[in-house]
Amino acid sequence: xxxxxxxxxxxxxxxxxxxxxxxxxxxxxxxxxxxxxxxxxxxxxxxxxxxxxxxxxxxxxxxxxxxxxxxxxxxxxxxxxxxxxxxxxxxxxxxxxxxxxxxxxxxxxxxxxxxxxxxxxxxxxxxxxxxxxxxxxxxxxxxxxxxxxxxxxxxxxxxxxxxxxxxxxxxxxxxxxxxxxxxxxxxxxxxxxxxxxxxx
Numbered sequence: 001x002x003x004x005x006x007x008x009x010x011x012x013x014x015x016x017x018x019x020x021x022x023x024x025x026x027x028x029x030x031x032x033x034x035x036x037x038x039x040x041x042x043x044x045x046x047x048x049x050x051x052x053x054x055x056x057x058x059x060x061x062x063x064x065x066x067x068x069x070x071x072x073x074x075x076x077x078x079x080x081x082x083x084x085x086x087x088x089x090x091x092x093x094x095x096x097x098x099x100x101x102x103x104x105x106x107x108x109x110x111x112x113x114x115x116x117x118x119x120x121x122x123x124x125x126x127x128x129x130x131x132x133x134x135x136x137x138x139x140x141x142x143x144x145x146x147x148x149x150x151x152x153x154x155x156x157x158x159x160x161x162x163x164x165x166x167x168x169x170x171x172x173x174x175x176x177x178x179x180x181x182x183x184x185x186x187x188x189x190x191x192x193x194x195x196x197x198x199x200x
Contacts, residue, residue: 010035027095032092035119041124050090051092055088076186104134120199136155139157150185
């Protein structure tokens with residue numbers, strides 16, 4: 001598939017999500033946040049849980065502090081946002097009754113999964129990196145998966161190589177043990193991937 005064909009297929013996929021009235025539940029925001037980044041063959045694809053308030057405003061994934069933390073981690077292994085593709089399991093922000101972010105329900109994750117799998121099929125990544133447990137549980141079909149057993153490990157699912165680590169959230173970066181675990185995981189990730197920056 002050429003780069004232009006990929007871009008067209010992704011656009012059609014996001015249009016299909018926007019048109020699917022069952023995808024966006026009553027407790028979700030109204031702004032679709034598509035994936036963004038490199039669509040070259042064998043790029044790394046990073047998958048988070050869902051957009052937050054800042055992502056909803058910018059219509060881009062990982063633009064808040066978690067995104068800055070992710071950029072720091074990528075920089076340590078010689079990559080930038082332009083070298084990778086970043087997306088979320090859910091493409092709408094799950095919203096609590098008080099207007100804050102909330103975790104997606106099991107039903108919401110289950111409904112969004114086929115769309116994510118199709119997105120990954122179009123992208124044909126070298127490696128999928130799950131940032132946090134939501135995407136990992138969905139892609140690996142392991143609802144009881146614990147981070148203690150999944151972190152810094154390589155799995156296979158849906159014909160993909162799937163690497164799991166913590167979400168680079170401000171909360172996790174404040175905890176020295178988790179911050180170190182993230183840095184260690186990205187160093188391990190670098191050894192698993194042949195991907196190098198094309199912008200050096």
